[in-house]
Amino acid sequence: xxxxxxxxxxxxxxxxxxxxxxRVRISAIAAGHGLRARLCALGLTPGLSAEVVSVGAxxxxxxxxxxxxxxxxxxxxxxxxxxxxxxxxxxS
Amino acid sequence: xxxxxxxIEPPPAAGAGGRIRAVLAGNPNSGKTTLFNALxxxxxxVGNYAGVTVEKITGxxxxxxxxxxxxxxxxxxxxxxxxxxxxxxRDVLIRDRPDVVIAVVDASNLERNLYLAVQIxxxxxxxxxxxNMADLAAAxxxxxxxxxxxxxxxxxxxxxxxxxGTGMSDLLAAAAETxxxxxxxxxxxxxxxAEIEGEIGILERRLAALPQAPAGIPARWLAVKLxxxxxxxxxxxADPGLQAAAAEAAHRLESALGDTPEALIADRRYGFISGTCxxxxxxxxxxxxxxxxxxxAIATHRVAGLPIFLGLMYGVFQLTFTLGAxxxxxxxxxxxxxxxxxGGLWPPGAASPLRSxxxxxxxxxVGGVLVFLPNILLLFLAIAxxxxxxxxxxxxxxMDRLMxxxxxxxxxxxxxxxxxxxxxxxxxxxxxxxxxxxxxTTMLVVPLMSCGARLPIYALLIPAFFxxxxxxxxxxxxxxxxxxLAVLCARILKRTLLRGETPPFVMELPPYRLPTFRSVGIHMxxxxxxxxxxxxxxxxxxSILLWAMQQWPGxxxxxxxxxxxxxxxxxxxxxxxxxxxxxxxxxxxxxxxxALRASLMGRIGRGLEPALRPCGFDWKLSTAMIGAxxxxxxxxxxxxxxxxxxxxxxxxxxxLRERLRADYTPLVGFCVMLFCLISAPCMxxxxxxxxxxxSWRWALFQLGGLTALAWVVTAAxxxxxxxxx
Numbered sequence: 040x041x042x043x044x045x046x047x048x049x050x051x052x053x054x055x056x057x058x059x060x061x062r063v064r065i066s067a068i069a070a071g072h073g074l075r076a077r078l079c080a081l082g083l084t085p086g087l088s089a090e091v092v093s094v095g096a097x098x099x100x101x102x103x104x105x106x107x108x109x110x111x112x113x114x115x116x117x118x119x120x121x122x123x124x125x126x127x128x129x130x131s
Numbered sequence: 132x133x134x135x136x137x138x139i140e141p142p143p144a145a146g147a148g149g150r151i152r153a154v155l156a157g158n159p160n161s162g163k164t165t166l167f168n169a170l171x172x173x174x175x176x177v178g179n180y181a182g183v184t185v186e187k188i189t190g191x192x193x194x195x196x197x198x199x200x201x202x203x204x205x206x207x208x209x210x211x212x213x214x215x216x217x218x219x220x221r222d223v224l225i226r227d228r229p230d231v232v233i234a235v236v237d238a239s240n241l242e243r244n245l246y247l248a249v250q251i252x253x254x255x256x257x258x259x260x261x262x263n264m265a266d267l268a269a270a271x272x273x274x275x276x277x278x279x280x281x282x283x284x285x286x287x288x289x290x291x292x293x294x295x296g297t298g299m300s301d302l303l304a305a306a307a308e309t310x311x312x313x314x315x316x317x318x319x320x321x322x323x324x325a326e327i328e329g330e331i332g333i334l335e336r337r338l339a340a341l342p343q344a345p346a347g348i349p350a351r352w353l354a355v356k357l358x359x360x361x362x363x364x365x366x367x368x369a370d371p372g373l374q375a376a377a378a379e380a381a382h383r384l385e386s387a388l389g390d391t392p393e394a395l396i397a398d399r400r401y402g403f404i405s406g407t408c409x410x411x412x413x414x415x416x417x418x419x420x421x422x423x424x425x426x427x428a429i430a431t432h433r434v435a436g437l438p439i440f441l442g443l444m445y446g447v448f449q450l451t452f453t454l455g456a457x458x459x460x461x462x463x464x465x466x467x468x469x470x471x472x473x474g475g476l477w478p479p480g481a482a483s484p485l486r487s488x489x490x491x492x493x494x495x496x497v498g499g500v501l502v503f504l505p506n507i508l509l510l511f512l513a514i515a516x517x518x519x520x521x522x523x524x525x526x527x528x529x530m531d532r533l534m535x536x537x538x539x540x541x542x543x544x545x546x547x548x549x550x551x552x553x554x555x556x557x558x559x560x561x562x563x564x565x566x567x568x569x570x571x572t573t574m575l576v577v578p579l580m581s582c583g584a585r586l587p588i589y590a591l592l593i594p595a596f597f598x599x600x601x602x603x604x605x606x607x608x609x610x611x612x613x614x615x616l617a618v619l620c621a622r623i624l625k626r627t628l629l630r631g632e633t634p635p636f637v638m639e640l641p642p643y644r645l646p647t648f649r650s651v652g653i654h655m656x657x658x659x660x661x662x663x664x665x666x667x668x669x670x671x672x673x674s675i676l677l678w679a680m681q682q683w684p685g686x687x688x689x690x691x692x693x694x695x696x697x698x699x700x701x702x703x704x705x706x707x708x709x710x711x712x713x714x715x716x717x718x719x720x721x722x723x724x725x726a727l728r729a730s731l732m733g734r735i736g737r738g739l740e741p742a743l744r745p746c747g748f749d750w751k752l753s754t755a756m757i758g759a760x761x762x763x764x765x766x767x768x769x770x771x772x773x774x775x776x777x778x779x780x781x782x783x784x785x786x787l788r789e790r791l792r793a794d795y796t797p798l799v800g801f802c803v804m805l806f807c808l809i810s811a812p813c814m815x816x817x818x819x820x821x822x823x824x825x826s827w828r829w830a831l832f833q834l835g836g837l838t839a840l841a842w843v844v845t846a847a848x849x850x851x852x853x854x855x856x
Contacts, residue, residue: 072360072393073213078637079397080209082243085390086398092424095433097532098541098636104242107423109524111531111541111636 054118057091063120064088070117150198151310157235158244159206160641162263166293167203194303210250211361214565230310235261238268245404254352255318258286259305265290273414280411318349321403330380359393423642430525440529451509458505466498503583508659510552515654519646537618538625541636543573550580554816556658568629575833578812579617587767588807595788596800680732747799747849798852802845810841
């Protein structure tokens with residue numbers, strides 16, 4: 040499965056469709072190589088869970104590994120996530 | 132940049148008496164630069180989106196007998212270079228092989244910060260970890276088992292508090308020990324899992340078979356980078372067979388493991404880091420909503436966010452204008468006093484070119500610029516405070532959508548804001564933009580943000596032509612026109628010459644914090660310094676040049692003689708006669724006016740007149756425009772001279788305003804302001820644009836393009852205005 044053909048698998052949605060306060064797990068990132076590398080370096084790797092702090096018409100704010108990341112709308116649309124049921128998670 | 136495959140010379144040994152070459156590496160928000168300042172006493176920038184420039188920032192510090200040559204690397208999240216900054220950081224680490232790397236990590240954000248450090252450890256570089264902002268971490272209830280952390284990572288760890296300067300000597304001691312230790316540390320090995328390890332092995336064998344094996348860099352590190360698809364490493368190794376092998380390996384891994392190698396590798400690295408932190412960190416239960424989040428709930432609120440931001444911006448501008456007014460008056464008075472003092476060194480009535488040069492050329496010219504310093508410093512102070520508090524990142528968030536519609540990146544917002552003070556530091560601030568296209572577009576339209584230097588022009592013309600109640604709105608109108616044109620030009624540029632995708636916006640949001648006086652002061656001074664340097668160099672030079680252009684050649688002989696005769700007549704009047712002084716002053720003014728008309732500048736002005744007539748300008752305005760072209764502030768004093776009101780007219784001058792009102796219609800007044808707003812930026816801006824864009828082409832394009840735009844818009848407004856009148 041090359042990155043160009045990443046399909047949204049069942050149950051995933053773009054990050055922009057999430058709600059504020061929702062916990063999500065990153066499923067895939069439909070972006071070019073360089074950008075994916077940057078996101079990986081920032082900790083946004085598939086399989087990672089994050090909490091959506093703020094989402095709207097503009098950029099999205101995520102809480103990842105205890106700090107905040109801001110993604111522009113165009114970027115957030117390409118991050119596919121799966122919502123997680125609210126659960127207790129050890130602080131990291 | 133040297134090819135990786137060429138043998139790299141071993142670095143000079145860090146002997147007991149030798150100098151130790153160290154670099155500071157770390158994330159953009161780790162407080163690295165503050166630490167650097169604390170170590171070296173140098174002055175640097177500390178900001179997020181403002182980032183660190185790609186220049187090499189160096190300094191020296193000592194501990195006892197040992198001297199450290201320090202380099203502050205640009206902030207980086209990873210050694211896989213995504214931005215120019217990361218490329219520089221990586222290149223220095225690989226090529227320069229420093230004696231020791233001081234990895235600065237934000238103790239309250241350890242996991243992400245360790246990502247870079249871990250990659251440097253995988254490279255086998257001697258490393259010391261500075262656990263920075265240790266005080267903040269403690270306040271958040273995070274505690275570290277330093278011994279355990281040290282064992283797990285295999286490095287010396289020193290807690291530091293950069294902005295207080297705590298832990299500096301311990302840090303330097305640890306760095307010296309590490310640099311001097313005989314044994315090179317073994318590169319950190321992270322277990323990437325069976326499949327990936329298999330592919331690494333294959334690539335390692337191929338690397339060993341290369342004709343010139345790269346020296347000093349573990350083959351494993353190179354293999355991992357190749358698997359991650361690092362284009363730079365692939366290019367440097369310059370072996371197509373190798374690159375093909377890496378691509379195949381990546382493909383195999385994707386099919387087998389269902390994800391790209393770089394995601395898998397990043398995942399494993401974070402897994403290692405997470406495991407390490409889990410053992411060595413004790414964190415207090417994280418409160419779900421920190422104070423920062425609560426503020427953000429309001430600051431980035433869907434409805435309230437933008438109005439709050441606009442309100443803050445309005446407040447900032449009000450502040451700079453009202454608080455800045457008194458100091459500006461003092462400076463003005465001071466320069467006038469200086470001019471009088473210097474002028475008084477010569478006997479009254481003496482016509483000395485040197486005196487004229489000093490008083491009219493230098494003091495009036497440069498003074499005219501420096502008078503604005505309070506205004507500009509206040510603007511920069513406000514911006515620095517907002518940056519340091521972390522609010523600017525949120526503002527970029529709010530502006531992102533708008534910037535995107537302009538075809539620009541959210542980060543373009545700060546340079547444009549600075550442009551309202553002065554274009555020179557604004558263009559310097561475009562360094563934070565990663566995409567060259569975005570950077571160039573921003574640089575080209577920044578001069579349309581009406582800068583502080585144009586204010587005297589508006590201050591002269593608006594009261595001259597418009598009734599009191601229109602003063603405020605007219606000023607706003609001019610500013611808004613500038614912004615509207617900037618938007619238009621940016622969109623056109625991004626669709627034509629500088630077409631291309633704006634890179635997606637992703638940024639780390641620092642938590643809010645109270646700005647410190649010291650760091651705000653440093654930022655303010657950095658930007659203000661750019662303005663001062665402009666004044667000291669370009670404007671000084673231009674003022675002298677302009678002065679020369681005004682003096683020569685003198686008025687035609689007949690006119691000169693007539694003025695001489697009048698002067699002789701007046702001087703025969705008894706001293707102390709009031710009329711005598713008045714008439715002498717009037718004569719001075721007349722002489723200056725005549726000189727200007729006949730001078731080189733006046734001739735150029737008259738030559739330009741036909742070209743500028745469609746805009747409603749006559750030769751007097753054209754002449755003043757030339758001066759403005761060099762430095763906007765000069766326009767007003769030039770007008771004063773042309774009207775033979777003598778030198779030293781400023782925008783408050785009622786006689787000048789009256790003369791203008793008599794000679795021109797409000798339409799023309801408005802057109803003059805339009806032209807000054809849009810037309811070629813001052814010489815200093817052009818010079819900086821050339822330096823930052825790397826070629827004369829762009830600076831000339833900016834110059835020519837804006838002037839042409841000014842002509843078109845002004846001519847259109849004038850002609851339509853005349854038709855309507």
